[in-house]
Amino acid sequence: MPRLIHRAAHMAFRIFPPLKRWDYLVNGIKSRFHPVDEEIQVPLLGDGNMIINPADGVSYEIYMRGSYEHDTLQQVKKMLWPGMTFFDIGAHFGQFTIVGAAAVGDKGAVHSFEPGPIQFDFLTRNSKLNCLDNTTLNNIALGEEEGEMGFVVPSLRDLGQSHFAFRGPGTRTVKVTTLDHYCEELGIKSIDAMKVDVEGAEMQVFRGASNLLANFPPAAIFYESIDILNKNFGHSSAETHELLESYGYAVNVLNGRKFIPVPGGERDGYSDFVALRPHGSV
Template identity: 30%
Template sequence: MVRKFVLIRLSTALGRSGRESRGKGAGIQVGGRSVVLGKWLSRRARMGAKPPSEPRKVIRTAPPTPHGLTGVYLGRGRVLSRLWTGNTIVLPGDTLDVGPSIMTTGAWEPDNSGYIAHVLEPGDVFIDIGANVGYFTILAAELVKPNGFVVAFEPQKALLPFIQESVIANGFQRICHVSDAAIGATEADGLLGHCDLLSGSASMVPSFGDGSRAADIVTVRPLDDILEEISAQYGRRLVPTIIKMDIEGYEYHAWQGMKRTVAAAERIALIIEFAPRRYLNMGQDAFAFLDELEAAGLTLFGLRDTDQVTRKVPFKRETVQAMIEADAWIDLIAEKGDPMRR
């Protein structure tokens, strides 16, 4: 039986990209049992220890400086900031999306953050497809350390150094691998379009971008193949607990190159930025995408906000047509087995 849960938002007043939190706490309800998310214990952060009196997840609910900017300019367009977990992150100083949200709240996409924090445990494997500046990469590494593993894929070469510096700043080199490959259905070269001042907006979708700069030529690899190579490189079999993909309309392509990986996992969760209008514009069928996910044994959910509470609810196919007409998207959760069960 799939466990139902409620995520009370990491920051009770945060929007999607994150606004300032004035709440004192947050929590997760699992099967009717409430788990309070208190402050991140300094002892646990240092030692990875979990006091027996504490719940399974103990997470800071607000950034270290919740009522103002948290950032130190390092030069060369780099800003040093902190996540709501206390981890250091190096950010580009010239973007208007991910960077300002993290600097002012310590968070990005709090609903997805809460889901990831609820599922991941030490020893798990997290795959970050479309890692951007590395927010979810660093968050996941903190959650899966000391023996877990994180693989981050970010084909924007301008962002790659930020992820690498953040990995080093947190001492995560042993448990993180950062790649500039784009993930798709087959191995090929592709064009990556950009939007100026929005580091979160880059895509392999044809004609994507605002024309502010030329598209980059990037290497496209199926996840099935490149994950086998990374596993061999580190001498360990990497079976993902969570695969997160936020690649601006290229998710269906990426899915087609990871079916073997998903099939090999007994318990797995996919977080997919599901944008059916973009698939339609590329000649793809959003309903066929859903069919393939379900045929692979995945159960589909959405994350719904109600009164600052995020709930995991069954995904309704009848909403897809309205999403196409409105050019809307959702964060689709696709689970096989119970990713939280060990």
């Protein structure tokens, strides 16, 4: 019964997307009542299985609803075809990685990035569980330039608060590379779609992908942009949207299962976006 109630509520939040963050907040609070040592394995949209821990907020969503960011996940799945290349940036426990790997098949490729040690451990185990031979896992961060950064590593209950920070108590040093450097190093000339969820550092990821976006632009970029997180990096959601638009992308709000073109000033209250390239454009 609790799952049925949660799924009914989920439909309501599709209709009123600005309220969705409250839904996640409530579920984040509920997740804190689960024991930290309770790991379970759950099916994921018919594309594989996931090891999760409901004490983590994202895992709790998957446990109650069958997926996290369900609408984005379904759209990513719909856009990927066998043989394509998908980048999962901010992979967490691997939900998008698993679904993406199933969609692109043996002839396709998935590249996943997750700097958090706890998250990367789950990502690695979930990759092995699903025999993701077409997937490359990277325990590094993507940013604007090569180097290192401080990364706050919270407890499992607070993984949603993982973020970059100046070095100090509670931080560890993580390697940072750029998307351009990574692609050049591996000889990657084409990315079909990307998902970027890096707690406010999305602009830094895009700035480090100037060559890719100018010369080999992915057809679709799914990304999260929340100003309360963006301000930690000195920019706004509007600036992130404008950067992508300067490369020829049309920025849409992901509202339920629909892409809705919305002028910049009317995007407030939303957090999930998809930047799309016109067919045939370079």
